Amino acid sequence: MANQTNTPDEIDERVVALLEQMTLEEKIGQMCQLGASEGYAPDYLADGLRSGRIGSVINVVDLHAVNELQRIAVEESRLGIPLLVGRDVIHGFKTVMPIPLGQAASWNPEIVREGARIAALEAATTGVNWTFAPMIDISRDARWGRIAESFGECVLLTSELAVAMIEGFQGDDLCEPGAIAATAKHFAGYGAVESGRDYATTNIPETKLRNVYLRPFKAAVDAGVSTLMTSFSDLNGIPATANEFLLRQVLRDEWNFGGVVVSDWDSIRQLHVHGLTENDKESAYQAITAGVDMEMAGDAYSKHLAELLDEGRIDIAAIDAAVSSILRTKFKLGLFENAFTDPSRLPPVASKQGLEIARQAALQSVVMLKNDHHVLPLSAEKLGSVAVIGPLADAPYQQLGTWIFDGDVELSITPMHAIHSLVGHDLDVRYLRAMENSRSKASESFDEAVEIAQSSDVTVLFLGEESILSGEAHSRADINLPGDQAELVRRVRETGKPVIAVILAGRPLTLTNIVDQVDAILFAWHPGSMGGPAIADLLFGLESPSGKLPATFPRMVGQIPIYYSQKNSGKPASWDNITHIDHIDTRAPQTSLGMSAFHLDAGFTPLFAFGHGLSYADFDYQHIRVDSYEIELGASVTISAELTNRGDVAADEVAQLYVRDLVASVTRPVKELKAFRRVRLEPGESVTLDFVLHTDDLSFFGRDMRRTVEPGEFHAWVGGSSDTQLRTEFRIIQSA
């Protein structure tokens, strides 16, 4: 139930009343967020709070320190304005969920919402009331380390999961204990950094910006996200933190966003480093003019805003607007009623329920990329022994993933431990790490690995990359399995025994050099605290894999960017108009090898398509149809198909609907995901999938940068991946 003191009108009145009492110094203070990595309520923070020079702290996660800082702010400052307490609670707090890219592979908004809810409840026990998540940068470059923090490449999937995560963090009412303010970040375009090198430049034409990169942010704003964070990156020549087009025109004027815009860490002062401004004062000028309300971890605002106002270069209205949005958020959080945290009002941290959600999330995030001859699931009854080999089989910290400042490694259950507890009584489990770490090039233990594999009925290799190899500033130019892992695979393969690869990683990897060397691959991302039990249950068939790829897996790094919703081009490639480099005959003069959009060495298809993911069940899609071929603009169409489980186990499947707008005034993608649904089917069970699309769902930003739906022909596909060929057609017609 909404708290009476927090109705929007009343909040606005209280903001105005408070603003009237504030000095300029107190106003500017609200716009400053300071970090506190040292000590308990250090003097500089305590003094700053007393004099009203700090509006928010970041990285204080000790309950007593936070309560003391709030006490100083509320009881010892002139106006008693409480603090926003920010922390990166990205994929869990003590209980760690899979990395966001893994959560995206679940294609399950419900589990993402529940995971965020648990994270918020746990973080709130320390007094944190603001998280810097979800990160909703569309990411089409697996070299970029931060793809791990994203929901992948697809606009619709990212948008729906963004909304779910925001709802999970913020709950129904920010006033309720355990609800924390969320941040949609990084506004905008950060995922398009050149060559996937973190912090590098982005260049994105406006139609693409609006049709792709901005859409998840629009969804987040519509869902009521409290705050947005600017991106570190330069967008078309103007760094995002000073980008008026983004922060004013789009965000405030077009979308009416009324929440807080916070800079990224010191990104205001970095405007000078970008080469946009001469000094910090000019950086402060550009940022406030563009619409950044709060400066994270810098001092450009505290040092220069008053002077800029004095000189008449900025107006007090700009400062008032920024302070109002910050105060509004504090009122919405109920901080003026109670700024203090009493953890006994919240559920216990690391609860059974939280761990079960982490296990479910991990289960649903694992993607089975291949499973030749149904080698999986393994049968504990039929096997006598299993070899568990590899640097990531028993690495409790590394399975947690990139953003785990507060993650409790003691809660982490590794696959090796989980396999032992699940089947250790029934069969002989032999473990060998074989490599010190994923990057190691020392192969001394490979002979022993081969011996163990040789004498076991099946080998499960735990490969991949440690969590530190992805995340912020951890980009890679080569996204093969690092170190000598491919050699380990080759050696174990030589035994002739079945080989399963379970890969833990923070990004899609290029698996071309091992894909034919193994019988099955489970791609587990960094699965979090409960990764081990989830993987063990999947390996031994207690559960069926049901994850689907949220990002395309390239064959080779040179194919990047490769994503399912590409444009057709004027010369699209197909199997009959390409030549592979190995088949070029240079004995006779030759000029054409296909004249289409392909690579001589990599072709034009990915190794694994967006949406791909196998199951122990056998899902069959048939009878696609539309309820009406002609749809009037403004009406809806229902696209239906039959989905049957022809296998002999019950399992979840994620059914996907894709659409192509064949002809438009700006070219449209060859496929765009328009809907998806996770369904559970018993063996033999069928279900009719009805997907209802309104013609607005088919809108796009055209040449004039306005949203439009154009009449014409559409193709629609339903299936279990973006590769689906099950197609129907419909036509949008102008209403009479």
Ligand code: BGC
């Ligand atoms: C990251 C943000 C993060 C912030 C605070 C920055 O380096 O880009 O995503 O929220 O630090 O830790």
